[in-house]
Amino acid sequence: MAWNATRTGSTGKTRVGEQMKLIRQDDAAARLSHSPIFEGEVVTQNLVAEGDAPLLRVTAITFRDGARNRLHHHSTEQVLIVTHGRGIVATEAEELRVEPGDVVLIPPGERHWHGAEPGHDFTHVSILTPGEMTIDG
16 A cells, blocks of 8 residues: 655645655764854754755754863754763753763753763754754853
8 A cells, every 4th residue: 555645734734745755864974063152073964954844953963072062042942862972961050961862852041052971972963943042151
């Protein structure tokens, strides 16, 4: 039996012709980031292109041994899904040690940072809806 894929949009109407898309996380497709938010060596791969899902930003981010991002906050929720290594996700009041399989939900406006524990690489998938990010420190 063949199945046809359709998607129902926020209007409840089906958009015919759209199909599921498989995207594989691929270290070879990741690129070194020179963003001022990062300290140390960080590589990123956009997993879902803006044209495929304009309401989501899905990015695989790998922090090499001890790399991290600067204290920052987002105007929307952020979900981090840990896929490799050992890392830290911290706010001004709390520090979480995370490993593969852990999922961290960061509320809007929460000042935080995340990165690899010293001596380890750390990869997470970051899921955000469009919004602003502000570097705080």
